[in-house]
Amino acid sequence: MKILIFLLIFKKLYLLFLQKNTQKIMNNDLDLFRSIAEELFEAEKLEPVLKPMEPLALFSKLDISLNQEGVDEETFAKLLRDLVLSTPRTASRKFFNQLFGGRNSKSTLGELLAVLLNNSMYTYKVGGPMIGVEKELIHRSNELLNYPAEADGTLAPGGSMTNLMAMLMARDKAQDSARTEGMRGQLCLYTSAESHYSVPKNAAFIGVGRNQLRYVKADAQGRMDPTDLRFQIKKDIKEGKQPFLVIGTAGTTVMGAFDPFEDLALIAKEFNLWFHIDGAYCGSAIFSERYNHLLQGAAASDSFSYNAHKMLGTPLSCSLILVKDKRFLYESFANDADYLYQTDGDDYNLGKTSLQCGRRNDALKFWTLWKSVGTKGLGEIVDWQFDLANHALKYVQGNPDYTVYSYPNSIGVCFNYKDIPANVLCNQLYQSGELMIGYGQFDGDEFVRLVTVNAGNTFADIDVFFQELEQFAEANLVNS
Numbered sequence: 001m002k003i004l005i006f007l008l009i010f011k012k013l014y015l016l017f018l019q020k021n022t023q024k025i026m027n028n029d030l031d032l033f034r035s036i037a038e039e040l041f042e043a044e045k046l047e048p049v050l051k052p053m054e055p056l057a058l059f060s061k062l063d064i065s066l067n068q069e070g071v072d073e074e075t076f077a078k079l080l081r082d083l084v085l086s087t088p089r090t091a092s093r094k095f096f097n098q099l100f101g102g103r104n105s106k107s108t109l110g111e112l113l114a115v116l117l118n119n120s121m122y123t124y125k126v127g128g129p130m131i132g133v134e135k136e137l138i139h140r141s142n143e144l145l146n147y148p149a150e151a152d153g154t155l156a157p158g159g160s161m162t163n164l165m166a167m168l169m170a171r172d173k174a175q176d177s178a179r180t181e182g183m184r185g186q187l188c189l190y191t192s193a194e195s196h197y198s199v200p201k202n203a204a205f206i207g208v209g210r211n212q213l214r215y216v217k218a219d220a221q222g223r224m225d226p227t228d229l230r231f232q233i234k235k236d237i238k239e240g241k242q243p244f245l246v247i248g249t250a251g252t253t254v255m256g257a258f259d260p261f262e263d264l265a266l267i268a269k270e271f272n273l274w275f276h277i278d279g280a281y282c283g284s285a286i287f288s289e290r291y292n293h294l295l296q297g298a299a300a301s302d303s304f305s306y307n308a309h310k311m312l313g314t315p316l317s318c319s320l321i322l323v324k325d326k327r328f329l330y331e332s333f334a335n336d337a338d339y340l341y342q343t344d345g346d347d348y349n350l351g352k353t354s355l356q357c358g359r360r361n362d363a364l365k366f367w368t369l370w371k372s373v374g375t376k377g378l379g380e381i382v383d384w385q386f387d388l389a390n391h392a393l394k395y396v397q398g399n400p401d402y403t404v405y406s407y408p409n410s411i412g413v414c415f416n417y418k419d420i421p422a423n424v425l426c427n428q429l430y431q432s433g434e435l436m437i438g439y440g441q442f443d444g445d446e447f448v449r450l451v452t453v454n455a456g457n458t459f460a461d462i463d464v465f466f467q468e469l470e471q472f473a474e475a476n477l478v479n480s
Ligand SMILES: Cc1ncc(COP(=O)(O)O)c(C=O)c1O
Pocket: 099, 157, 158, 159, 160, 161, 163, 195, 196, 198, 249, 251, 252, 253, 278, 279, 280, 281, 307, 317, 319
C-alpha cells in the first residue's frame, strides 16, 4: 500500500516537473521572439529595404538546410535571427510593392494569440468564443454593406479563395446538379479585362473552363463597360450558352478602379445571373463615410468579398466573403461528418459553410483591430490611404518630369518618370536596396504603381519616396 502511495506521489511530481519544463522552454522561446522582434524593429528603421539575396546564393549565405540531427539552442537562435533579418521588410515605410504593407500592433497581437491558442474554427466545441468573434465580424460587415438580416458569410485563406467560393455558389445556383452529377452544357461568366487573375484560375477549378470566361471592355479609367457586358451576354445566349455570373471589382489590381456596380447589378438581375463583387483590394471602403459612395449599388450583389489584410492592415491572410442569402453557403459547402460535428448545431459549427476542414483563426486579428479603434477608426484608416494617394497624385500631376496614368479615388498612383521604362526603374531600385515598388500595365502602357496601402505612412514618407526615386534615377538611369 505504502509503495502504491509513494508511486502515485512520484508520478504526480514527475508530471509537474515535465509541465514546468515545457513552460520553461516556451518562455525561453518567447524571450527569443521578443529579442528578435526588437532587432527587427531597429533594422526596419535603419534599413527599410534590404538588398535582395540572389536565389542561388540563398543556401550558401543562410543555413536553411534540414539535417538528421538538430542544432543546439545557441546555434538555433542565431540561425533564426539571421533568417528573419534577411527577409524582405514588408512593414517598413519604404515598401510600396504590393497591395498590403505596414504593421498594426493590435492586429499583430490578435494574430499571435490566435497562434498560441491554436483553435480550429470548424466547430463551436473547439473554437468556443472565437466562433462568436468570427460571426460578429461577418454580422457587422453585412450591416455596413446593407445586406439583409438573413445574410451570412465566412472567412477563407485569401481573396482568390473567397472569389472561388462565390464562383462555386453561382455555379451551383445555375446548375443544381453540378454538385452531384458534375457539369453539363456550357456555362459562361463575365468580368472586366482589369479583374484579378484568380478569376480565370477559378473558372478552371469550378469545371466551367477558362475559355468560358468573357473579358468585358474597361473604360479609360479601368471600369467595366456595362454596354459591352450586355452585348456579350446577349451574344452568348444567342449561341445557346448559359450565362451564370458577373464579377465586378472594387479596386482593380493595377488601377484601383471601382466598377459601376449599380449598372452591373441591373444587368445581372435582368438576365438572372449571380452578381459577385471582388473587393479584395478596396472593398474595405465600406468602412469609410467619405469613400463608401464608390460602392454605390454593392448592396444589390449576391456576394461581396474583401481582404482586411490589404486596406485594413491586418497580418495575412484575412479575407471575408459576405453572402446575401446564407442558404447558398450551406448548399455549396455543407457536408455531414459524424466524427466532427457532434454538438451545438450548424449555426455555430462554421465548418459547415467553409471550403476547408481545419480552419485557422483568421478572425481574431481583425477583431482585435476593430474592437480597439471601432468602426470609425477603420474608416479613418481607409480615408488616410486615400489622403496619401491624393498627396502623391498631386505631386506627380504638378511635376512635368512625370507622366500620370491614374485617376482620383484610387490608392494606386501610376506614373512614369522622364523616359525611363518602369520595369527598369523598379527592378533597379529593388536590386540596389533603395525602394520596394512594382509596375503594372493598362491600355498598352507600362508604369510604376505606387500603392499607398500602409496607413502607418505619412506625407513625409511619400515625399521621401519621390526624392529617392528621382535621385536614384538621375544618378543611375537618366540618359544612360
Ligand atoms: C482585385 C483582387 N482580387 C483578388 C485578389 C487576391 O487576393 P489574395 O492575394 O488574398 O488571394 C487580389 C490580390 O491582389 C486583388 O487585387
